[in-house]
Structures are given as C-alpha cells and as structure tokens.
Ligand code: PEP
C-alpha cells in the first residue's frame with residue numbers, strides 16, 4: 001500500500017463565545033491534538049456568525065470574536081476556520097487573517113447566497129480553502145452547484161463537508177441529522193479528487209454518538225472529520241449536547257487513526273484471483289438475480305393494476321400495504337437488517353408499484 005494519504009481534522013467549539021473560552025480551547029485542544037502525528041492536518045474551527053433557526057438563541061460573537069479565534073489558532077500553530085454567509089463576513093474574516101472558510105448547510109441551499117460569496121472581492125483567492133457543507137435537503141445538485149460556483153470564481157482549494165440531512169419523520173436514523181451516506185458517496189463518485197469530510201458532530205447531535213459516526217466515516221474512506229470540541233460542553237452557548245471535551249476527542253482520534261484507510265483514492269488492482277474480485281463477482285451475480293426479481297414483481301404489479309381498473313378498485317390499499325410492511329420489517333429484524341432501512345427499501349418498491357398502476 002501507498003503511504004497514508006493525509007486526513008483533515010477540523011476541530012473546535014461550535015461558536016467562539018469569549019476571549020477566555022478561546023484561550024481555554026487553545027490550551028486544552030492544543031494538548032489533545034499535539035500527539036496526533038503525521039498525515040493529519042489540523043484546522044481550528046469556531047463559528048462567529050451562527051445561522052440559528054430561532055432569533056432568541058445565541059447568534060454568535062460576530063467580528064468581535066475574530067481576534068479570539070486568530071489568537072487561539074496561532075497559539076496552537078494551526079489555521080483558523082469560520083463560517084461565512086455573506087460577502088461582509090468573508091471580507092471581514094479575510095482581513096483578520098483567516099483563510100479557511102466553511103459554507104453552512106443553510107447557505108449552500110441558496111444558490112444566490114453562494115453566488116454572492118463566490119463573487120466577493122478578496123485579495124488572493126488562491127490562498128483560501130473553502131469547505132462546502134451539504135445543503136439541508138439531500139439534493140446533490142445544490143451541493144455540486146455550490147462547489148462549482150466557487151471553482152468557477154477561481155478558488156482552487158475546495159473541499160466538501162457531509163453534515164447529514166434534515167429529514168424529520170422521514171429519517172430512519174437515531175442521529176440529529178440523517179447521514180444518507182449515498183449522497184456523499186455519489187459526490188465522491190462525481191469528483192474523485194474532491195476531499196469530502198464528515199461533520200460527525202452535526203450528524204450525531206449527541207456527544208455519545210460522535211465516535212460512532214466518525215468510525216463509519218473513516219471506514220467508508222472519507223477524507224477527514226469535523227468535530228465540535230468545547231472545554232466545558234455543558235456550558236456551551238450553542239450545541240451543548242453534541243460537543244466533546246478535549247479528553248473525549250482524544251479517544252475519538254485514536255479510533256480515527258486506527259480506522260483510517262491508507263489508500264482512499266485507488267481501486268485495488270484487478271487481480272482475478274484476489275479474494276475481493278471473487279466476492280465482487282458474487283455480488284454482481286446476486287444483483288442480476290435481485291433485478292430479475294424486481295422486474296418480475298413489476299410485471300405482477302401491472303396485472304394487479306389491470307384487475308383493479310377492471311373492478312374499479314382504488315390503487316392504494318393501505319391495509320394491504322400495512323400488512324406487507326410489518327411482515328418485512330419483522331423479517332428484517334430477525335436477519336440482523338435494520339427494520340427502518342427495510343422500510344425505506346419497501347417504501348420505494350411500493351411507491352413504484354403504485355405509480356405503475358396509475
Ligand atoms: C456549524 O458547523 O456550526 C453549523 C452551523 O453547521 P451546519 O451548517 O452544518 O448546520
């Protein structure tokens with residue numbers, strides 16, 4: 001295997017709250033990441049302008065917090081990153097010496113905002129690194145659009161951050177944000193050279209679940225992590241429940257180093273005799289069978305549709321679907337398959353069946 005490819009680790013509090021808090025961040029977090037070793041680039045994060053859903057919650061320290069953040073980053077010897085949503089944020093932070101910026105999920109969702117940010121006048125675009133968070137809904141085109149708008153504006157260093165999606169009751173996930181891993185996986189398929197990081201904190205939503213998400217991200221082969229860390233999480237002014245203490249971060253980092261994939265961008269050599277090639281052949285055969293079954297199911301569905309039409313029966317029969325669904329979910333649980341995942345698959349199949357009958 002090739003040498004370890006570098007990972008990016010963006011750590012720090014949800015928000016810069018005071019000069020004292022950022023001093024404490026610099027010393028405690030600095031100590032926690034000091035021994036992490038080669039191949040990991042560390043960036044210190046802290047939100048200054050916080051996009052909060054409600055106007056009565058902490059909105060961030062704004063430009064007052066810039067000197068706290070830059071001083072903490074300097075003390076740690078790492079670059080500082082903050083979220084920007086308007087050209088004014090970007091220019092103010094750039095002039096204070098910040099060169100790493102993330103675009104938050106709510107901003108990525110708005111192409112006008114991204115366009116305005118991309119067009120903002122700063123002295124040297126090549127010195128800047130952008131991290132584009134996914135939009136709040138699993139719309140990959142919005143995510144790609146934001147990345148492309150920055151690239152077209154002459155920004156060369158653009159990365160993505162997967163922070164999960166707000167699916168509400170459609171989510172099968174125990175986390176705050178549904179990961180929907182298929183979306184960042186599709187992003188990596190479209191842009192093989194684009195670094196894609198996982199924001200384990202905003203996905204997890206609870207400190208105890210952060211390690212779990214970080215583990216999944218590393219095993220999948222993501223290019224780094226964003227993790228919120230606060231010297232005293234219980235006292236944090238925003239996202240208190242999901243921030244780790246610097247000590248908790250240390251144990252997540254041990255997992256991260258142990259779980260990381262050495263060679264994330266290479267496909268293993270196509271050696272016919274390798275165990276992987278044999279297993280992949282089995283997968284292809286199984287998929288052939290699976291799709292033949294799906295096609296057979298759709299043929300039966302069309303016959304049922306013709307029958308219902310002839311008898312003037314409605315296509316949707318909820319009692320029947322209830323029965324199919326509960327049977328499949330119970331069966332899945334017995335097979336060690338997440339019943340909610342089974343429900344999602346069944347919902348897609350059922351929706352297609354309903355449409356085929358109309
Ligand atoms: C954040 O990183 O603090 C943040 C607000 O994230 P998101 O845009 O992912 O909600």
Ligand code: MN
Nearest residue numbers: 014228238239
């Ligand atoms: Mn946060």
